[in-house]
Amino acid sequence: MEPIKIALTKGRTEQQVVPLLEASGINCQGLKNKGRKLIFNDDPRYDFILVKGPDVLTYLNSGTVQIGIVGSDVLDEQENSQYAMLNLSVGKCRFVLASTADFNPQQQRRKIIATKYPNITKRYFEGIGEDVEIIKIEGSVELAPLIGLADAIVDIVETGNTLRENNLRVYAKLQPVNTKLVVNRLALRQYQPQIKTLISNLQTADRQAVKSKLIRE
Numbered sequence: 001m002e003p004i005k006i007a008l009t010k011g012r013t014e015q016q017v018v019p020l021l022e023a024s025g026i027n028c029q030g031l032k033n034k035g036r037k038l039i040f041n042d043d044p045r046y047d048f049i050l051v052k053g054p055d056v057l058t059y060l061n062s063g064t065v066q067i068g069i070v071g072s073d074v075l076d077e078q079e080n081s082q083y084a085m086l087n088l089s090v091g092k093c094r095f096v097l098a099s100t101a102d103f104n105p106q107q108q109r110r111k112i113i114a115t116k117y118p119n120i121t122k123r124y125f126e127g128i129g130e131d132v133e134i135i136k137i138e139g140s141v142e143l144a145p146l147i148g149l150a151d152a153i154v155d156i157v158e159t160g161n162t163l164r165e166n167n168l169r170v171y172a173k174l175q176p177v178n179t180k181l182v183v184n185r186l187a188l189r190q191y192q193p194q195i196k197t198l199i200s201n202l203q204t205a206d207r208q209a210v211k212s213k214l215i216r217e
């Protein structure tokens with residue numbers, strides 16, 4: 001049997017998920033000392049590729065990988081149709097609407113909102129019946145209301161440190177975020193027993209990590 005190909009989001013997700021993969025009995029030797037390498041096949045059952053979050057879905061939708069491990073922020077933004085089959089306890093954070101202390105959510109002028117997540121932002125404001133202008137930026141989102149690019153931002157908050165250190169406050173809480181394992185629909189039929197075993201082992205490792213407080217719930 002061919003190894004199952006798994007696209008893993010590099011960066012934060014990778015750092016939090018590799019210990020869980022290891023605890024579930026997968027050899028992650030290469031992933032732990034990776035340097036600039038992008039493909040890892042230390043465990044004969046799996047080929048891991050390291051990619052940016054949005055690209056996980058490009059690989060998954062094309063069928064070139066069978067499984068993706070990615071934040072629900074990315075899935076929500078791309079309105080993905082693949083199966084989310086496992087919720088992990090890592091990557092937990094939340095979307096918020098935030099701005100400076102003098103921001104007036106009831107302002108008469110059409111608001112300008114800066115974000116890395118234009119679709120999530122659009123859906124949120126449509127949901128509350130408000131028409132806003134959305135400016136897409138790629139990072140350091142908290143700068144936008146401080147420099148006058150936008151009236152407010154929609155972004156992810158975990159500890160709240162970035163908001164605090166930039167004197168921003170939360171004006172609305174949007175949806176929570178966590179890391180998910182998603183499976184290509186066709187692959188699920190082709191590799192069902194192997195995928196089920198992987199999911200079951202990973203779920204056990206995740207629960208164990210929460211129980212032993214290696215990760216907080």
Ligand SMILES: Nc1ncnc2c1ncn2[C@@H]1O[C@H](COP(=O)(O)OP(=O)(O)OP(=O)(O)O)[C@@H](O)[C@H]1O
Binds near residue numbers: 092
């Ligand atoms: N502050 C955070 N706390 C917890 N999880 C986060 C946080 N920021 C992002 N995440 C989650 O981790 C995933 C990867 O984030 P990461 O910051 O590593 O990559 P990124 O957002 O593409 O940033 P960069 O462009 O700097 O690589 C996100 O899609 C999200 O699910």
Ligand SMILES: O=P(O)(O)OC[C@H]1O[C@H](OP(=O)(O)OP(=O)(O)O)[C@H](O)[C@@H]1O
Binds near residue numbers: 138139157159160
């Ligand atoms: O509440 P906190 O724990 O401070 O985390 C929130 C920050 O983390 C993310 O940014 P990231 O580190 O990915 O940097 P970026 O500005 O390059 O997107 C997010 O966009 C916030 O800026």
